[in-house]
Amino acid sequence: MRLTPFNVWARWMKRRLPTSLWGRSLLIIIIPVLIMQGAVTFVFFDAHWQKVTSRLSEGLAGDVAWAAESYQDDPTPENLAIIMDRAQRNMQLSIAFQEARTLPEESSRGALGVVDRTLEAALKSRLDQPFWYDTTRYPAYVDIRVQEPDGVLRIIAPRERAVATQAHIFVLWLMIATALLLAVAVIFIRNQVRSIERLAAAAEAFGRGEAVPRFKPNGAREVRAAAQAFLDMRERIQRHIDQRTAMLASVSHDLRTPLTRLRLELALAPPFKRAESMRQDMDEMEHMIDEYLAFARGEAGEPTQSVNIRNILEKAAEDARRAGAEVEVIAPDDLSIALRPMAFRRALNNLAGNAASHGEKVRLSARDLPSGGVEIIIEDDGPGIPDDMHEEAFRPFSRLDPSRSQNRKGVGLGMAIARDVARGHGGDITLGRSDLGGLKASIRLPAGKE
Structure with a gap:
């Protein structure tokens, strides 16, 4: 599109206009009132x-x-x-x-x-x-x-x-009436905008898995209708989550019962040539069941609480060291954030375990973000993943090139579970090239409320 002086001026104005509903509502009220007052004053004087x-x-x-x-x-x-x-x-x-x-x-x-x-x-x-x-x-x-x-x-x-x-008296009364009108309009608009802000905050909290028990519809009729629709949607989703959780618990029990019987029969059976191979198959099957259930469950019902980031990184580092990797932890001692501990620990263990299985050196670090929140970085010195396959790595059951995707005990759900948990906290995971030479996974989490 060819730039004209009008387009340049329109872009300049757009960059300087407020982006919030509160600011734009004020402009919608204040600008016409000021124009009207200026016109009335001009007509009066003229x-x-x-x-x-x-x-x-x-x-x-x-x-x-x-x-x-x-x-x-x-x-x-x-x-x-x-x-x-x-x-x-x-x-x-x-x-x-x-x-x-x-x-x-x-x-x-x-x-x-x-x-x-x-x-x-x-x-x-x-x-x-x-x-x-x-x-x-x-x-x-x-x-x-x-x-x-x-x-x-x-x-x-x-x-x-x-x-x-007496002209100044007329202008004075005009200014007083305008100020009163603006004050009433500002109070009214503020109340309406506050209702929308509460609805947005409740929706964002629900997206992070947090409960908002005191939220109730208020404001204008349309805002109350939207809030009521949100509450109905939240109830349906929560009911679906509860039903799925109950079903998964039953499936977990039904799957583990025959697996336990097989283990017992194998332990009581006389030694034979394929016993060790069968035991490894059952271990792999149990691990696969755990991954399937963790991916489907998502730990959505777990309450949030303030967690010290260094402590949770140290625990993930211990698991990575047991896999044979040399692990370094860099994080402030007082860095904390509100999250769901079990779900986030599972995501972090998946990323750290993945780094330890493909590299000899692993670095876990965390820092405060200038805009609020926390960034956690998991790095390794392994073969890494090509840039054009970063998104492919997050797809469920995805297996990449042989240098990195031979998930000997998994089914390709570790990265998908980690991203699902991060997004459930309102954040996300991105991949990049590490200074160590391998893969770098960056988890960015917003500052949540306890």
């Missing part, structure tokens, strides 16, 4: 405040022009006194004549300049004489001066005669 201010300024400019023209018609003290009296009584204007004075040279204007521009335009349209004005020196008044031949006519007018002074 259609009301400026228009009213313009009318007021024109009225004040007309009164100032009347005073200046009346004085020009009869520039005597008697006429000035009459003008001052009438302006005070009827127009709220305070007029004084400054004899032999000129207009000030300096000028002071307001920060926005809207009032100044409006008043200046009104005075220019009504006065022929030079004038000067100040809207900032006195907070409640406007100072206007008109140049006369023999001096300056100074006029002090109330500020409300030139500008609509």
Whole structure:
């Protein structure tokens, strides 16, 4: 796709927009409210405040022009006194004549300049004489001066005669109403998002095999419906797991009973040439039954608890040493994480045993992840597995090339069981090339809750 300026801008915006439902919900509420407030404020100032201010300024400019023209018609003290009296009584204007004075040279204007521009335009349209004005020196008044031949006519007018002074109250009430509206909307959206977050947390915990007994549907009708559907699904899955566990226990008993009888008959039988071979076959059959049942059972019903990673690595190292490998353990003494101990020990023993059976040196290490959680690495110096066959190694009953896949006592379920356990804890297993020259299996587990 050819990049256009619009596409570049869209990608830039997408990278900076919030990704959470909470953040996007806030934007959906805040942006329209701010646009509406800006539009209302603009319309108010353009259609009301400026228009009213313009009318007021024109009225004040007309009164100032009347005073200046009346004085020009009869520039005597008697006429000035009459003008001052009438302006005070009827127009709220305070007029004084400054004899032999000129207009000030300096000028002071307001920060926005809207009032100044409006008043200046009104005075220019009504006065022929030079004038000067100040809207900032006195907070409640406007100072206007008109140049006369023999001096300056100074006029002090109330500020409300030139500008609509109550506009800020409207804007203040508008801001207060907007803040209240946003507060109510934020509280409402937060409650709805919290319901979705609880549902997501419950689903994630159930995926790790953890129980969430206090979870109950709440929030909007659609969210409650989704939560109820999740609870129904969890019940059906749990019922299926319980039925499967009971069936596997029965199958295990039924399979082991004839196997035990065969062992007993073999032990009581007179020595013969094939006895040792038959005993090895029964050992292999028992190991195969254990692997089948472990793969099908998955230890899903086991509760989670905090486990010290170094301790569990040491136990796996002992089993690997019994297989004849030289094992090194590298892990902090205080590194712990919540997991299902029996299931995870089985997965770790499978990986460590697999490494010990194909290499002479095995290294078990663990470390904290910057994003939270733990990474456990099992390495060996064996022949390894080609990169394009890493995923094939995790398939149940999969056997790879002869250099690594001659699972003399198994049926190709060790790696599948290990990945199933890791994913059941919310993590995963990846394969790579070890620094020792062989295979490296990395288990990444998120920080779970006890």
